[in-house]
Amino acid sequence: xxxxxxxxxxxxxxxxxxxxxxxxxxxxxxxxxxxxxxxxxxxxxxxxxxxxxxxxxxxxxxxxxxxxxxxxxxxxxxxxxxxxxxxxxxxxxxxxxxxxxxxxxxxxxxxxxxxxxxxxxxxxxxxxxxxxxxxxxxxxxxx
Amino acid sequence: xxxxxxxxxxxxxxxxxxxxxxxxxxxxxxxxxxxxxxxxxxxxxxxxxxxxxxxxxxxxxxxxxxxxxxxxxxxxxxxxxxxxxxxxxxxxxxxxxxxxxxxxxxxxxxxxxxxxxxxxxxxxxxxxxxxxxxxxxxxxxxxxxxxxxxxxxxxxxxxxxxxxxxxxxxxxxxxxxxxxxxxxxxxxxxxxxxxxxxxxxxxxxxxxxxxxxxxxxxxxxxxxxxxxxxxxxxxxxxxxxxxxxxxxxxxxxxxxxxxxxxxxxxxxxxxxxxxxxxxxxxxxxxxxxxxxxxxxxxxxxxxxxxxxxxxxxxxxxxxxxxxxxxxxxxxxxxxxxxxxxxxxxxxxxxxxxxxxxxxxxxxxxxxxxxxxxxxxxxxxxxxxxxxxxxxxxxxxxxxxxxxxxxxxxxxxxxxxxxxxxxxxxxxxxxxxxxxxxxxxxxxxxxxxxxxxxxxxxxxxxxxxxxxxxxx
Numbered sequence: 382x383x384x385x386x387x388x389x390x391x392x393x394x395x396x397x398x399x400x401x402x403x404x405x406x407x408x409x410x411x412x413x414x415x416x417x418x419x420x421x422x423x424x425x426x427x428x429x430x431x432x433x434x435x436x437x438x439x440x441x442x443x444x445x446x447x448x449x450x451x452x453x454x455x456x457x458x459x460x461x462x463x464x465x466x467x468x469x470x471x472x473x474x475x476x477x478x479x480x481x482x483x484x485x486x487x488x489x490x491x492x493x494x495x496x497x498x499x500x501x502x503x504x505x506x507x508x509x510x511x512x513x514x515x516x517x518x519x520x521x522x523x524x
Numbered sequence: 525x526x527x528x529x530x531x532x533x534x535x536x537x538x539x540x541x542x543x544x545x546x547x548x549x550x551x552x553x554x555x556x557x558x559x560x561x562x563x564x565x566x567x568x569x570x571x572x573x574x575x576x577x578x579x580x581x582x583x584x585x586x587x588x589x590x591x592x593x594x595x596x597x598x599x600x601x602x603x604x605x606x607x608x609x610x611x612x613x614x615x616x617x618x619x620x621x622x623x624x625x626x627x628x629x630x631x632x633x634x635x636x637x638x639x640x641x642x643x644x645x646x647x648x649x650x651x652x653x654x655x656x657x658x659x660x661x662x663x664x665x666x667x668x669x670x671x672x673x674x675x676x677x678x679x680x681x682x683x684x685x686x687x688x689x690x691x692x693x694x695x696x697x698x699x700x701x702x703x704x705x706x707x708x709x710x711x712x713x714x715x716x717x718x719x720x721x722x723x724x725x726x727x728x729x730x731x732x733x734x735x736x737x738x739x740x741x742x743x744x745x746x747x748x749x750x751x752x753x754x755x756x757x758x759x760x761x762x763x764x765x766x767x768x769x770x771x772x773x774x775x776x777x778x779x780x781x782x783x784x785x786x787x788x789x790x791x792x793x794x795x796x797x798x799x800x801x802x803x804x805x806x807x808x809x810x811x812x813x814x815x816x817x818x819x820x821x822x823x824x825x826x827x828x829x830x831x832x833x834x835x836x837x838x839x840x841x842x843x844x845x846x847x848x849x850x851x852x853x854x855x856x857x858x859x860x861x862x863x864x865x866x867x868x869x870x871x872x873x874x875x876x877x878x879x880x881x882x883x884x885x886x887x888x889x890x891x892x893x894x895x896x897x898x899x900x901x902x903x904x905x906x907x908x909x910x911x912x913x914x915x916x917x918x919x920x921x922x923x924x925x926x927x928x929x930x931x932x933x934x935x936x937x938x939x940x941x942x943x944x945x946x947x948x949x950x951x952x953x954x955x956x957x958x959x960x961x962x963x964x965x966x967x968x969x970x971x972x973x974x975x976x977x978x979x980x981x982x983x984x985x986x987x988x989x990x991x992x993x994x995x
C-alpha cells in the first residue's frame with residue numbers, strides 16, 4: 382500500500398472524482414484518502430464543472446462515460462478556461478482512448494480497472510509536476 | 525510518468541494490449557490462447573472430484589510471489605483446513621508463499637451467521653486491505669444454498685460483479701455446477717469465461733476432460749481435451765486437430781518398407797508420408813512386419829517410433845533381438861518404443877503422446893500396433909476416428925511414413941464401418957491371411973495403393989528368423 386505523503390496537519394490536496402460507478406467511487410475514495418488526499422465526487426460532467434469552479438480542486442480524475450457532459454468535453458472546457466486551465470486532468474476510463482484524451486488536453490490517461498498503486502502514483506506525479514512548474518516557471522523568450 | 529498508457533509513451537493508436545493470466549499449465553494456456561484475461565470473472569465448473577480446486581491452486585501458486593497477493597476463499601462446501609491439507613500434497617504447493625503471496629481465508633462462518641449479504645462487504649474489505657491480484661471463491665455454488673430467493677442471489681451477483689469489475693482483480697468462481705445451471709444461475713451471465721472439468725466412468729477407469737465453454741473477447745481451442753490429475757497438477761492433452769496444408773510441400777519420394785519382396789508389389793516402395801493399413805489375424809506377422817519397417821529407418825538415419833499396447837518393453841526388446849538386431853544399439857540409432865498398457869489406455873493421451881514424440885525426436889516412421897486396441901479403448905469411436913484422421917494428416921504434413929496394424933480375421937469387410945473408416949484414411953491397404961492353397965501357409969495381398977501401381981495378387985509369405993519375407 383502506498384503511504385500518505387501529505388502531513389495530516391497540512392491542507393490536503395483536493396481530488397475531484399467524476400464517476401458514476403458506486404464501486405469505483407468507493408474504492409477511489411478509499412485509496413486516495415489512504416494516500417493523503419481529500420476527495421470530492423461528481424456524477425456527471427456539468428456538476429463536475431460547477432465543482433471545479435467552486436472548489437478549485439488540484440486534480441480532476443474523470444471517467445469519459447459520464448452523463449450530461451462527457452469526461453473529454455469536461456476536460457476541454459477546463460483547459461479552455463484561463464481561470465481553470467491550471468487544473469490537472471487525469472482521464473481514467475474503461476475506454477481505450479489515450480489519444481482522444483491527449484487531444485482533449487488531458488495531462489494523463491489511465492485505463493481501468495482501478496489498480497490503486499498506478500492511480501495514486503499517477504496522481505502524485507502529476508501534482509508534483511504541477512508544483513515543480515509553479516516553483517520554476519519558464520521564462521518567455523523575447524524576440 | 526510510468527503509467528502503462530501515459531502520454532509520454534503513447535502513439536497515435538488507441539489500441540491496447542489486454543494482458544492475460546497464465547494458468548500455470550502450458551496446455552491449458554494453449555487451449556485458452558494465452559490464459560485467462562486479466563480483470564475478468566471466470567467460472568470453473570465440474571462435479572466433485574473433477575479437479576477444480578487443484579486447477580485453481582495450480583494457477584494461484586504459479587502466479588504467486590509477484591507484487592500483489594492472491595486470495596483463496598472457501599465457503600461452505602469444504603473446510604479451509606481440508607483444502608490446505610490436500611493442497612500441500614501437490615508439488616506446486618509452496619509453504620513459504622502461504623500468508624504472504626497466497627492467502628487462504630474462510631468465508632463459511634460469516635456466510636452461516638449473516639447469510640449471503642456478508643459476501644460483498646467482505647470482498648470489498650479484502651480488496652481494501654490486501655489489494656489482491658486474484659481471488660478464488662470455492663465453492664460459489666454453495667452460496668446459492670443460503671439465498672432465500674432467486675432475486676436475492678441475482679442482487680448479490682450483480683453487486684459482486686460490480687465490485688470485482690471495478691478493481692484490477694481476476695476472479696475465479698468454482699462450483700459443482702451442471703449444464704442446467706448455465707441457463708439459470710446469474711453468475712454465468714456475468715462470467716467472462718467458463719471452463720468445465722468433466723469425469724466419465726469408463727469400465728474400471730475414468731476419463732477426464734477439460735473444456736472451454738465461453739471466453740469473451742478471445743478465440744480458444746474448442747472441444748474436449750483429455751486430462752489426468754498428477755502430483756504436479758492437471759496434465760492436459762489438447763485435442764489434436766487437422767493441420768493446415770497451406771505450407772505443405774509434398775515429397776515425391778519412395779522409401780523402402782524393410783520387408784523383403786514387398787516393395788516390388790507396391791510399385792517400388794512406400795511413398796514418403798503415406799499411411800499403410802496392415803490387416804490380418806493374430807499370428808499373421810503384423811507386429812514383426814511393423815518392427816521390420818521401424819528398424820529399416822536406421823539405414824536412412826530416419827528415427828522411428830514403434831507404438832504398441834500389448835507387448836511390454838521387455839517383450840519388444842526380445843522381438844527386436846529375434847530379428848538379429850541389438851535393441852540397445854537400435855535405440856541409439858533412432859528406434860523409439862512407446863508402450864501403454866491397454867488397461868490404462870486413453871486414446872486422447874496416447875495420440876497426443878505419439879504426436880509429442882514425433883515432434884521431440886524428429887520421427888520419420890511410425891508404427892501403431894495395433895489400432896484395434898485403440899478402437900477397443902475408445903469410449904467414442906467417432907472421436908477416435910477424428911483424432912486418428914488428424915494424426916494421419918499431421919503425418920502427411922511432416923512426411924512421416926506410417927504403418928497401422930489392424931487385427932481382423934476376415935480382412936476388410938464392407939459391413940464393418942470401423943474397418944471402412946480406417947481403410948479410407950489409409951493410402952495403402954495390405955491384407956494378411958491364409959494362403960488359398962490352405963494348410964499352414966500364409967499369404968499377403970496388396971489391395972490398395974494410392975497414386976501407385978501395385979500387384980493385387982496374393983503372394984505367399986514366410987516368417988523367418990530375420991523377419992517376414994514375401995515370396
